[in-house]
Amino acid sequence: MWARLLVGFIISLWLSAAVVQGGTGFKASVRDFLGPRSPNSYGVYTIERVVDNHSVVLAAGHQVRYIGVGDFETSQSSSEEASTAYQAHKSLAIAHVARLEFDTRRVDAQGRLLAYVFLRPWANAENEIFLNGELIRQGLARYVPDPVNRRYEKHLKSLEEEAILARRGIWSSPELLRENH
Numbered sequence: 001m002w003a004r005l006l007v008g009f010i011i012s013l014w015l016s017a018a019v020v021q022g023g024t025g026f027k028a029s030v031r032d033f034l035g036p037r038s039p040n041s042y043g044v045y046t047i048e049r050v051v052d053n054h055s056v057v058l059a060a061g062h063q064v065r066y067i068g069v070g071d072f073e074t075s076q077s078s079s080e081e082a083s084t085a086y087q088a089h090k091s092l093a094i095a096h097v098a099r100l101e102f103d104t105r106r107v108d109a110q111g112r113l114l115a116y117v118f119l120r121p122w123a124n125a126e127n128e129i130f131l132n133g134e135l136i137r138q139g140l141a142r143y144v145p146d147p148v149n150r151r152y153e154k155h156l157k158s159l160e161e162e163a164i165l166a167r168r169g170i171w172s173s174p175e176l177l178r179e180n181h
Helices: 002-021 079-093 131-137 153-166 174-180
Strands: 044-052 055-058 063-066 097-101 113-120
Touching: 044 079, 044 113, 063 131, 079 113, 079 131, 113 131, 131 153
Parallel strands: 063 113
Antiparallel strands: 044 055, 044 097, 055 063, 097 113
16 A cells, blocks of 8 residues: 555656656756756766857757857958867867856757856866866957856956957957957
8 A cells, every 4th residue: 555655656746847847758958957967966077069169069968058158250250260260179178078167047048058168177177177268268269248147257358358469369360350359
C-alpha cells in the first residue's frame, strides 16, 4: 500500500514539474535547460563552436551570447577583416573550459543565454581570461552597451577605448574607426 502511494506521489510530482515548465519534459528548450546542471548553476562548461564574434555554442548544445560584445557594423569592413577577427576568436575560445557569469537578464529574444564568459586555460581557475573583455581589448569586437546587463559596463568601455587608442585589430582601419566611433 505504501509503495503504491509513493509511486503515485512521485508521478504526481513529475507531472506537476512538467506543467510548471510548460510541457511534459520531453521537448528541450532554454526553460528546460535552466535546471540544476545548467549554466545558471555557475558550473564549468566546454566551448564547442564559435558562431560569430559575440556568441558560442557549449558542448551541451546551448548557445551563449556575450554580454556587451557586438560585431562591427560597417559598409567598409572587408570579409578578410571579419574572417581574421573570427579566426582569432576561435583560437581564443574553442575547446576551452569556461565559467559563465550572469547578470539581470539571462536569455535574449532569440533564446540564447546571455553571459559574461571567463575562460579557464587548462581548467585553472586562478588564471581566468574574461573573454568578453579580451575580444574588445584585442579589437576583435566592439563594445555594445546593454541597457539591463551592466555589471562590467565601465570595464568593457575602457577596454574598447584602450583598443581604439592602440589601433588594435579592426580599429587599425581608419574607415572603421570613423564609422564606428
